[in-house]
Amino acid sequence: MTGTNSYGSANDVDVLIVGGGIAGLSLAAELAGRCRVALVEAEPSLAYHTSARSAQQLIPSYGPAPVQELTRRTLARLAAVQEEAHDAVGRLAWPSRFMLVGTEAEVAEESHAGMQRLDVGQARALVPVLREGAFEAAALDTDSVRTDATALLAHHERTARAGGVAVHVGSPVHTAQRVGEGWLVGAGAEGFHAANVVNAAGAWADDLAVLFGVERLGLQPYRRTAALVSLARPLDPDTPMVAAADGTWYFRPDAAGALVSPSEAEPSRAEDAVPRPGDIERTLTLIRSVADLEVTGVVKAWTGLRTSPKDGLPVLGFDPEAPGFFWLAGQGGYGFQTSSAMAEEAAGQLLAGRDALRAGTHPVSETARALDPHRLSVRQ
Numbered sequence: 001m002t003g004t005n006s007y008g009s010a011n012d013v014d015v016l017i018v019g020g021g022i023a024g025l026s027l028a029a030e031l032a033g034r035c036r037v038a039l040v041e042a043e044p045s046l047a048y049h050t051s052a053r054s055a056q057q058l059i060p061s062y063g064p065a066p067v068q069e070l071t072r073r074t075l076a077r078l079a080a081v082q083e084e085a086h087d088a089v090g091r092l093a094w095p096s097r098f099m100l101v102g103t104e105a106e107v108a109e110e111s112h113a114g115m116q117r118l119d120v121g122q123a124r125a126l127v128p129v130l131r132e133g134a135f136e137a138a139a140l141d142t143d144s145v146r147t148d149a150t151a152l153l154a155h156h157e158r159t160a161r162a163g164g165v166a167v168h169v170g171s172p173v174h175t176a177q178r179v180g181e182g183w184l185v186g187a188g189a190e191g192f193h194a195a196n197v198v199n200a201a202g203a204w205a206d207d208l209a210v211l212f213g214v215e216r217l218g219l220q221p222y223r224r225t226a227a228l229v230s231l232a233r234p235l236d237p238d239t240p241m242v243a244a245a246d247g248t249w250y251f252r253p254d255a256a257g258a259l260v261s262p263s264e265a266e267p268s269r270a271e272d273a274v275p276r277p278g279d280i281e282r283t284l285t286l287i288r289s290v291a292d293l294e295v296t297g298v299v300k301a302w303t304g305l306r307t308s309p310k311d312g313l314p315v316l317g318f319d320p321e322a323p324g325f326f327w328l329a330g331q332g333g334y335g336f337q338t339s340s341a342m343a344e345e346a347a348g349q350l351l352a353g354r355d356a357l358r359a360g361t362h363p364v365s366e367t368a369r370a371l372d373p374h375r376l377s378v379r380q
């Protein structure tokens, strides 16, 4: 297939991925070498937005059942990559326990099967900076894992490029027009003739849909701030990540001292979010009421946007109305921990095609069915 249009000679692709965060890059790596793929990213560098701003924690007990299943599959896939290609990829994932603390009722409400319930003494033995009398109960996830987001993103980018994926940065999608069953797309100075477009645009996913004449799914970005702080007395690097069961803060050891967050989820428009005055100070006041962290300074603070639909589940699948428009969005606070499994599911569906999915000749897992955009469509 060759295409000419107002961009001169368009790039003909089977799949055009819009968005160079963890969602778009992990899918690009998954599709590499299996069909003709291009990825376009609006910013001058990949993973500039939320994917550069996470806590890099993969917690199997976190989130609703489909997210937990995707997390388990992602952890297994990362372990396999690391075992096969450790010298090339570096350390992608390593054990890093996760602990919830709070009142008995809060911990009972927030902890999931698979977490180990701890009394105050056991919790303080693992995290000695926790204050006696400041919490009643704790629960521990021993399967939780830390990832190196930079190494993981670089691994996906390398795999994608090696498999022939054309990666264009500084290329915001600005125009889209239907051509037959596919799309003619303008992104930066490039033109693409794409059989399928994947919406991996993070906080901008609904805006991108509108550009394609596709109805929004009600994806809402929510602010979350975090900071690296220096400490007078460093934490033992084996200290679990500790989170308030009422969702008001978390901290965990880091090479610089500690990573802290107020765990806020405040609705925002899609933008390059930044911390507000007082965000970190308020967080530290809350954490200090429970833990003796002697903070000597703020090394770095940032805000990212976690984007979710109303039901809090990611969105994966062909749009119910618009042929060749595929959603890979709404990952909320689970974008890294679900990434490899979501990329695998998305690649399977894209390669099978919408018709095979509709005819039922391509098997779709129960988990993937729970993520189908049809559930959110006002047109259903």
Ligand SMILES: Cc1cc2nc3c(=O)[nH]c(=O)nc-3n(C[C@H](O)[C@H](O)[C@H](O)COP(=O)(O)OP(=O)(O)OC[C@H]3O[C@@H](n4cnc5c(N)ncnc54)[C@H](O)[C@@H]3O)c2cc1C
Residues within 6 Å of the ligand: 018, 019, 020, 021, 022, 023, 024, 040, 041, 042, 043, 046, 047, 048, 049, 050, 051, 052, 053, 054, 055, 056, 057, 058, 171, 172, 173, 174, 200, 201, 202, 203, 204, 208, 223, 224, 225, 226, 261, 303, 304, 305, 306, 307, 329, 330, 331, 332, 333, 334, 335, 336, 337, 338
């Ligand atoms: C403080 C914080 C802590 C977090 N901690 C964790 C954690 O511990 N574990 C975890 O799993 N997740 C965590 N998350 C969530 C995780 O970071 C996100 O789910 C994930 O990064 C979302 O990835 P994405 O690729 O969908 O979005 P993004 O990384 O935002 O990528 C979307 C990209 O699309 C591009 N784009 C948008 N519109 C266009 C257009 N028109 N043309 C071209 N490109 C476009 C944007 O520029 C952007 O680069 C955290 C998030 C925050 C903010």
